[in-house]
Amino acid sequence: MTEDNKFEEFLKTKAQDYNAPPVRVPRDEMWAAIEAKRAAGPRVVYGGGATYMVGQRRFGTRMWLGAAAAAMLLVATGVGIGRWTATPSAPPAVATTQPQTPASVTPSVTGEQTGTPLSSPIQPAENGPSMVASSSGTNTGRPVHQGTTQPRSSAPGNGPQVALAPAGSSSAYQLTTVQHLSEAEALLTSFRTRSNTDQQMDAQLGAWARQLLSNTRLLLDSPVANDPQRRPLLQDLELVLVQIVQLSPGSAPQDRELIEKTLQQDHVMTRLRTAIPAGTQRGS
Amino acid sequence: MHMVAYETQSSVNDIQLITRVVAGDAAAERELYETYVDRIYRLAFRLAGDDELARDFTQATFIRAFEKIGSFRGESSLSTWLHSIGVSVALNGLRKTKRQRSREAPIEEGITIGSARVEAEPDLKERLARAIDSLADKYRTVFVMHDVEGYTHEEISGTLNIPIGTSKSHLFQARSKLRVLLADFAPEWVS
Numbered sequence A: 001m002t003e004d005n006k007f008e009e010f011l012k013t014k015a016q017d018y019n020a021p022p023v024r025v026p027r028d029e030m031w032a033a034i035e036a037k038r039a040a041g042p043r044v045v046y047g048g049g050a051t052y053m054v055g056q057r058r059f060g061t062r063m064w065l066g067a068a069a070a071a072m073l074l075v076a077t078g079v080g081i082g083r084w085t086a087t088p089s090a091p092p093a094v095a096t097t098q099p100q101t102p103a104s105v106t107p108s109v110t111g112e113q114t115g116t117p118l119s120s121p122i123q124p125a126e127n128g129p130s131m132v133a134s135s136s137g138t139n140t141g142r143p144v145h146q147g148t149t150q151p152r153s154s155a156p157g158n159g160p161q162v163a164l165a166p167a168g169s170s171s172a173y174q175l176t177t178v179q180h181l182s183e184a185e186a187l188l189t190s191f192r193t194r195s196n197t198d199q200q201m202d203a204q205l206g207a208w209a210r211q212l213l214s215n216t217r218l219l220l221d222s223p224v225a226n227d228p229q230r231r232p233l234l235q236d237l238e239l240v241l242v243q244i245v246q247l248s249p250g251s252a253p254q255d256r257e258l259i260e261k262t263l264q265q266d267h268v269m270t271r272l273r274t275a276i277p278a279g280t281q282r283g284s
Numbered sequence B: 001m002h003m004v005a006y007e008t009q010s011s012v013n014d015i016q017l018i019t020r021v022v023a024g025d026a027a028a029e030r031e032l033y034e035t036y037v038d039r040i041y042r043l044a045f046r047l048a049g050d051d052e053l054a055r056d057f058t059q060a061t062f063i064r065a066f067e068k069i070g071s072f073r074g075e076s077s078l079s080t081w082l083h084s085i086g087v088s089v090a091l092n093g094l095r096k097t098k099r100q101r102s103r104e105a106p107i108e109e110g111i112t113i114g115s116a117r118v119e120a121e122p123d124l125k126e127r128l129a130r131a132i133d134s135l136a137d138k139y140r141t142v143f144v145m146h147d148v149e150g151y152t153h154e155e156i157s158g159t160l161n162i163p164i165g166t167s168k169s170h171l172f173q174a175r176s177k178l179r180v181l182l183a184d185f186a187p188e189w190v191s
Helices: A005-015 A027-040 A052-087 A169-194 A201-220 A228-244 A253-265 A267-276 B004-024 B026-048 B053-069 B078-116 B124-134 B135-147 B153-160 B164-181 B183-189
Strands: A132-133 A143-145
Touching: A005 B124, A005 B135, A005 B183, A027 B026, A027 B053, A132 B053, A132 B135, A143 B078, A169 A201, A169 A228, A169 A253, A169 A267, A201 A228, A228 A253, A253 A267, B004 B053, B004 B078, B026 B053, B026 B078, B026 B135, B053 B078, B078 B135, B124 B135, B124 B164, B124 B183, B135 B153, B135 B164, B153 B164, B153 B183, B164 B183
Parallel strands: none
Antiparallel strands: A132 A143
């Protein structure tokens, strides 16, 4: 017998004491525990169905919670980076050239108006849609889009040509947007503070909201909507404005509450105020 | 050793047993359990070295087996399939336990270091146990199954889902490491 064989024999003999199990196997106790655990967990369905034990379910839940936390962290990081990179490094410059391509929302901003808030944010463009003062008796000086609502899709020669928009026009669009958002904030503030029984006020707010709705849609079709922060805000604003427009005078309080709820849930007011730089002239 | 008897007669009996279990026969479940529980528990105990852990692993093995028996395709024997679940449950459970214990290690280490000075040189049994414990899981499992519990390489191969050659290689590695670790006791096996 070689030394290797002797060692193997020696090992086999001596290793019998390694973690030696008890002579009596606790069969009944273990079976009782198995039955109890199976009774406590979901009913077993044979065939590899969706069955799981309590422990596994906890593990799965923990896994999902971890994954959800990781996803949230990822999203938060992404949003943070997005906000950080979206912040302009230099003060916003005003366009010095008139946009050549007709856009649905074409702010009339010249070098003379540099740094000066616009009194009327959305001016009729030469080839753009007709924007005239309100003739409804509530002449607030706000522009009104006459006729049907501008379609959302950018038809050639009709909507804004994002790819063809001059680079210098972006600042003008920014200013226009800020003015528009200021006005929207004013409307929403008025809406929230109005009396529930004032039907005349409701009608005026409805007309005002309709004007802002048109402009919101135009902005959504403009290069402004390329901004990842502005677009969702404008979309949420559009929704709220639609609700206000549809609110007929003397409508049920529940309808108003619904609008209020939308405002609160989406934090529209907060986001509007965040989007409007400090010192900007607010709407009426 | 003991397993061979099961393997040769398991085919027909196992198929009938599985069919009954899948049909929801509670008596068949108990019969399956009674047939295999001893070996599963023994192996779990050998790997865990602790009665409570061995019980937990055995229970988890059968619970999982009852859950999945409908998907058993008979590609291996029922015994091999059950042992495969058992070893998987035990090794995963031990890894988890080790992680928990490693977190508590600082206190335990202090005690061990303090007492080691006063303790005498451990005897062969203790040294062997420590040496086996120090083996990597894959070597220790094959060694325990083959040299301690008497499984064949074919059975180990089926249970651990590794080639027979790998099983042999792991056993060789395990023995070689043990031989180095137990060199002090060489006169005992040479004589």
